[in-house]
Amino acid sequence: MYLSTISPVLDACALESAQLVVSRHNNAIMLTQKISHIEVEEAKRMFEHCRNVVIVTHASADGDAIGSSLGMYEYLRKKGKDVRVVVPNYFPDFLKWMKDADQIIMYDRHYAKAKMFIERADLILCLDLNEPKRMDNLADPVVMSKAKKMMIDHHLNPSKFCDLTISYPSVSSASELVFRLIDSMGGLSQLTKAGAEDIYAGMCTDTGKFSFNSNDPDIFLIIAELLKKGIDKDKIIRNIYNNYTEGRFRLLGYILSQKLKVLPEYHAAFFTLTKDELNQFQYLKGDTEGVVNMPLEIKGTKLCIFLREDTEKPRILCSLRSVDDFPANKVAADFFNGGGHLNAAGGQMPCTLDEAVEVIYKALDAYKDLLQA
């Protein structure tokens, strides 16, 4: 039986074409259907037939990566599965309040243990990533594993390395997709309060506390369901955002007062950080998370670029953020060996910081017309 928020006299076909359709399960809530029925049924079948599950996500995991992974972990554990979350490397401290975050295995630190679980797995879930490359060193063991693989992701251009690819770039977070999949499978009652907290955290961080990419009314219907699970959303926001070290806070001041270059003629801004500067502020992974969004608060700014020396490899990491329809992902692809979403993109460059700054100016010149429009 389809459910609708509008006239009950519309027949099921009309409803489906009008995309006002929910899922087919009695317990499901009223969301516009995004994940196709075929994919839902295939995912259900894969979950029924698995025993040992490994959940993997992208390198330098963010709130959505960890939130979607732990949300799915909670759900599958409740279903009696043996579940492990393996991440390529360290993830930020401000995500460690999540239940069982201390059970997450970091591949670069606990290589043998992670490899053992991957080899033993009969199902691998690839969350918040669209291609193996995003997993760094974890890519090879995942791709080579004989386990069935399922991708649940919202980045453009998913590569075909999974048996089931659930890819919806219009959805603002992988965590939202995890919720939608669980709901569509009729599994909402098996989502625990901790799982609801994880999903809320992922949705919240990928939309800047619901300040961008978050006009879909479904997002708020989902939040209502998560609240019904008993989550304290205000506390989750405090756990994530009011949880920085003094070093991070002072680094922010240093960037804004000393490092930020504003280029009104391009409607753009950028800043750079060397390894020495990061060390000066006792840099911990995640300390610069979100700072690249801040210059967009300057009136008229459409694009902000942040370059920093990687503390682990000899390369420059690039983050780009934009507003409206300015394509940060195209700039990242054209100039910074990267890609991403329309308004949030990144990349890496095998060069010096000074050389990378020159690339910024080249990129701004190339996109001058669009920036000035």
Ligand code: 5GP
């Ligand atoms: P961040 O600035 O947070 O590192 O990355 C923002 C977004 O850009 C990520 O969510 C991801 O979609 C995308 N991104 C970052 N680095 C890369 C990259 O090297 N390649 C591609 N294709 N996308 C990236």
Ligand code: MN
């Ligand atoms: Mn994401």
